Amino acid sequence: MRDDAKFSDGTPVTSADVVESYKRATAEGNLYVSMLDFIDDITAKDDTTVTISLSKPFGLVKERLTLIKIVPASSTQEEMTAMPVGTGPWKYDSIDEQKIHMSPNENYNGDFPAEDEAMVVDIIKDDTARTTALQEGSVQVMEAGVDSIDITLLTTDHPWITALAPQVKNDLDAVGINTTIQSEASSSLYANNTDVEDPQFDAVLAPGDPSVFGNDPDLLMNWWYGDNTWTHSRTQWFGSDGYNKLHELLDAAVASEGEAQKAGTRHTTSSLKRFRSTHCSTAT
Structure with missing residues (x-):
């Protein structure tokens, strides 16, 4: 590990923290289990060195390790949710329902230090406000054409999806796909239609996952x-x-x-x- 690596609260980072963080990242039910299956095990060699054993050749080990968020081994899930502690160039100062305030981590000694005095993340829940804030984003369009197909378009009850569904229906109808919209709560849609043993749905319109995976x-x-x-x-x-x-x-x-x-x-x-x-x- 980096010489004199420390968490944002000033405590030293040890191999025990890395090993425990790996166990948490690969625990049953964790989102990243299948994305880290090339690792057979991570063990502590000494206080500042770990041994990573692979289950198969893998050329992106260094890049993929970013999925293992290194946190103090003694920390609890509740503590890391309320006020996360990490080893990156930024640290959390406050977290509430409207904003997240961050400042440079004075204990960071890596290659990419923070270059600004502060960072504020606005949590925008209103669909109109969020759309307005992102109007400079790009849009991808898929074109298709058929003679006649009848489908049921399942949609979640998310306000943005509810507002979008009629336009999607119009576009599909225009190319010969006769579409009937059926709206359900997200929990019901997934539990009763998609994530079942023998799914029989035609198509689903739902918000995409917000995860960002960098250059991997x-x-x-x-x-x-x-x-x-x-x-x-x-x-x-x-x-x-x-x-x-x-x-x-x-x-x-x-x-x-x-x-x-x-x-x-x-x-x-x-x-x-x-x-x-x-x-x-x-x-x-």
Whole structure:
């Protein structure tokens, strides 16, 4: 680990903190379990050194380790939720329902120190205000055309989705997909339609996940196309020829390095587009 590494509260970071943080990140039910399955174990060699044993060759170990949020081994989930303590360039000063205030972590000694005096994150829950704040964002459009298909479009009751659904219906109707909107509470929609043993839904309109995975393409692709709820229930793509071929390419790309890894990722992305268009379930 970094020499003299400390948490934002000034306490030293030890290998025991790293080992405990790894156990928490890979505990049953954790979001990142499948994204860290290339690690067989992390053990403490001494107070400032850990040994990472891999279950398979993996060329993005350093980048993927960012999913393991290092926190004090003695901390509780409640403490880390109320006021997180970390080792990065910023520290939390206050957290409430409207704003998160942060300032430079004076104990940080890494390569990327904070370059501003403060950071404030506004928590905007109102859909109109949030949309206005993000109007400079980009929009992706998918075009399709068929003679006649009848589908039921399941939507969550999220206000933004409720407002968007009629326009989606109009667009689908215009290309020959006769659409009936059926709105449900999010908990009911997932529990009764998508995340069941034999899902039979046609299409779902729901807010996307807000997670940000940086520059790790393997992580992003495994989030949507990995061995998880998305492919088992929501797209029903798990185990198909396209799924198996995609993961052969992903495994090969992530085991390589440098330019070979970049080339493998580009090839995987291109192949994914072809596989999805020919092998994806109609319930997607």
